[in-house]
Amino acid sequence: MDENSFVTALKSESLQALQGIPKSDLHSHAGRGGHISxxxxxxxxxxxxxxxxxxxxxxMNQWLKENVKCHLPKGAEGYLKQVEASFVQAAADNVTVLALSFCVDEIQLLGGMDAFTNTIDGMCKKYAPNTALYPDLALGYFREEVNDLEEILAGKWFSGVDITNYLGTYTMDELKRISMKAKDNGLILKAHIGEFGEADDVWRYAEELGLDQIQHGVLAAKSEKVMRYLADNNIQLNVCPTSNVMLKVCADYKTHPIHALFENGVRVTINTDDLLIFHSTLSEEYLKLYKAGMKATDLELIRQIGLCGERK
Ligand SMILES: [Zn+2]
Incomplete structure (x- = not known):
């Protein structure tokens, strides 16, 4: 596909044509990337x-439990069905570059690193053979998770570390130690910042932890100073528009901060976060932003940035 085909697909508002064109999803939680169908x-x-x-x-978590998880087997079997759904969805929407994040308790659930990586790699190959998987290790859920960190990173399977709960679980010094370990292992360092909280948090944590990418980061749009910092340092924001609308971070797609971020030169990508809950595929995300006033050529540029894959 040449680059004009994506622009044409947007301008003709053809979801089917958009689905046929390769895309990236760099912010997707592994068990929540499937489609309700x-x-x-x-x-x-x-x-x-x-x-x-x-x-x-x-x-939101309660909704997932009462509407989806209640139909799945408990334990590893149900979890694997959720991951399978994420790969099936990636293949259906032609997501050729996929950063899925996995938690430490998910590794434990499948019996440790070897069993875990074999299973996930096997599923990717089976259900999304044309997708390049860049797995992130999600940290921030419970303090004991770091006990397994050495062993997990020694597996050299993960591409990145994603700190998901920067306020609740660790002190800044502890986060710095985790960041250092990620960097020592050559991993891309990401964090969920700037979804809730203050615009200045985005700058503070990006600088103190040396973040390569930020999951969300949209509150940066409230401050020209923070946007300039992100643009100057080429820090990528992996933005998830429908997630932000569904969690009341912004009112709608027309007022979504991605417009201001892009116009201010911040490197952004478009992603799904929890597709299973927010019910909006990657192709639908692009189409919604086009209908909300983003230029087709700008969305094409964003698609190309995402396809460059995971970078530091
Ligand atoms: Zn997320």
Whole structure:
């Protein structure tokens, strides 16, 4: 496909044409990247997508439990079905560069690093053979997770580390030690910052931890100073528009901070976060932003940035 085909697909608002063109998803949580239709088919049930925003993350998690997880087997079997759905979705939407994040307890659930990596690699090959997988190790869920860090990173399987809960689990000094370990192992360092909180947090944590990429980071758009810092240091924001709308980070796609970030020279990519919950595929994300006023040629540029893959 040449680059004009994506622009044409956007201008003709053809979801089908968009689906046929290679894309990247650099911010997707492994067990939550599938499409509702996969689970409807698997369980033989009807699942109604959430139509109004969630009040908070716990309400969101509750929705997932009551609408999807309740139809799945418990433990490893159910988890693997969720991961399978993520790969099936990547193949269906032609996501050729995919950064999925996995937590330490998911590695433990499958019996440790060797069993875990063999299983996930096997699933990628089986369900998304044309997708290059860049796995991220998600940290920040529980303090004991760092006990396994040496052993996990020694496996040389992960491409990056993604700090998901920068306020709740660790002190800044502890986060710096984790960052150093990630960098010593040659990994891309990401963190979930600037989804909630303050614009200045984005700058502070990016600088203190030496972040290569930021998951969300959209609150940076509130400050020209922070946007200039991100642009000058070429720090990439992996933005997830529907996630932000569904969690009331912004009101709609027309007022989404990605417009200001892009116009201010910040390197951005477009991603899904939790497709299973937010019910918007990557192709739909691009189309929504086009309909909200972004230029097709700018969205093509963003697609190309994402396809450069994972970089430091
Ligand atoms: Zn996320």
């Amino acid at each position: 996969f689970f409807e088919k698997y369980a033989g049930v009807k699942i109604t997508p959430r139509s109004v925003p969630f009040e908070n993350l716990s309400e």
